[in-house]
Amino acid sequence: MPELPEVETIRRVLEPVLMGQIIQSAEIVRPEVIAYPDAETFCREIAGQRIVSLSRRGKFLSICFESGSRAVLHLRMTGCLLLLPADAPREKHTHAIFQLDSGEELRFSDLRRFGRFWLLKPGEKDIYTGMDKLGLEPFDENLSAGYLKQRFGGSKRAVKTCLLDQTAVAGIGNIYSDEILFAAGIAPSRPACSLNDTEWARLAAAIPERLGYFIEKNALTLEEYLASGGREYRNTPFFQVYGREGQPCPHCGAALVRVVIGGRSSVSCPICQ
DNA sequence: CGGCCCCTGACG
DNA sequence: CGTCAGGGGCCG
Numbered sequence: 001m002p003e004l005p006e007v008e009t010i011r012r013v014l015e016p017v018l019m020g021q022i023i024q025s026a027e028i029v030r031p032e033v034i035a036y037p038d039a040e041t042f043c044r045e046i047a048g049q050r051i052v053s054l055s056r057r058g059k060f061l062s063i064c065f066e067s068g069s070r071a072v073l074h075l076r077m078t079g080c081l082l083l084l085p086a087d088a089p090r091e092k093h094t095h096a097i098f099q100l101d102s103g104e105e106l107r108f109s110d111l112r113r114f115g116r117f118w119l120l121k122p123g124e125k126d127i128y129t130g131m132d133k134l135g136l137e138p139f140d141e142n143l144s145a146g147y148l149k150q151r152f153g154g155s156k157r158a159v160k161t162c163l164l165d166q167t168a169v170a171g172i173g174n175i176y177s178d179e180i181l182f183a184a185g186i187a188p189s190r191p192a193c194s195l196n197d198t199e200w201a202r203l204a205a206a207i208p209e210r211l212g213y214f215i216e217k218n219a220l221t222l223e224e225y226l227a228s229g230g231r232e233y234r235n236t237p238f239f240q241v242y243g244r245e246g247q248p249c250p251h252c253g254a255a256l257v258r259v260v261i262g263g264r265s266s267v268s269c270p271i272c273q
Numbered sequence: 274c275g276g277c278c279c280c281t282g283a284c285g
Numbered sequence: 286c287g288t289c290a291g292g293g294g295c296c297g
Contacts, residue, residue: 076292112280
């Protein structure tokens with residue numbers, strides 16, 4: 001499910017309650033969700049670790065420990081992270097459970113089982129998660145028209161595909177690429193090499209603006225987040241184009257159109273973009 | 274680049 | 286029954 005704004009919501013909601021807690025033990029129901037090392041080693045080495053922070057890079061979350069170890073998590077399409085009383089019934093697709101010293105459990109649940117954990121030792125070089133290949137964070141001041149143009153200006157790839165390239169800008173997925181392109185007034189199918197300087201500038205501005213906007217619109221308290229099972233996304237009513245094929249463009253009223261680009265569904269306004 | 278893979282469930 | 290879903294990796 002989650003793209004950067006939703007992952008950031010999870011980070012903001014869970015970090016305050018996780019900070020300072022010790023993982024007493026871990027149980028892995030589905031070993032395939034542990035990408036590195038193996039599930040047994042993962043459980044053994046995570047037990048006894050004290051959480052000092054929850055951080056985000058692109059769509060990755062890292063549970064950082066006092067020891068310098070960190071558990072990295074990617075939620076992919078349908079993963080979610082929940083905090084529940086230890087005696088609460090386990091939802092069907094719960095694949096990893098962490099017992100905390102508060103008596104609660106941190107649970108990883110994922111219907112499609114695409115999500116993955118990695119556990120990295122202190123100072124261990126991260127050649128496993130793919131985080132080392134990520135590009136700029138969307139709020140990095142170095143994310144500029146010049147950066148995007150230098151990165152993609154010579155490419156014939158559709159600009160939509162460029163936005164989904166995690167090695168250029170980290171954290172943009174299918175929803176927000178459409179929203180960003182609508183805000184910038186650029187058609188998703190445009191070859192990157194056809195964009196002019198004004199368009200690169202509008203795109204560079206729209207990336208942090210739209211992502212920041214949707215992070216704010218998704219704000220939830222811990223209680224609200226947990227009550228919805230981590231599945232409530234309050235920002236969805238604010239989408240201007242994503243999922244709105246055939247509906248009127250919020251700017252000009254023309255019917256929004258859907259095309260497939262790079263195998264991903266894309267909705268845009270045929271007039272404004 | 275496109276195409277297929279990983280998986281389950283909702284919807285037409 | 287087929288198609289699609291907000292992820293990414295791999296393969297030719």
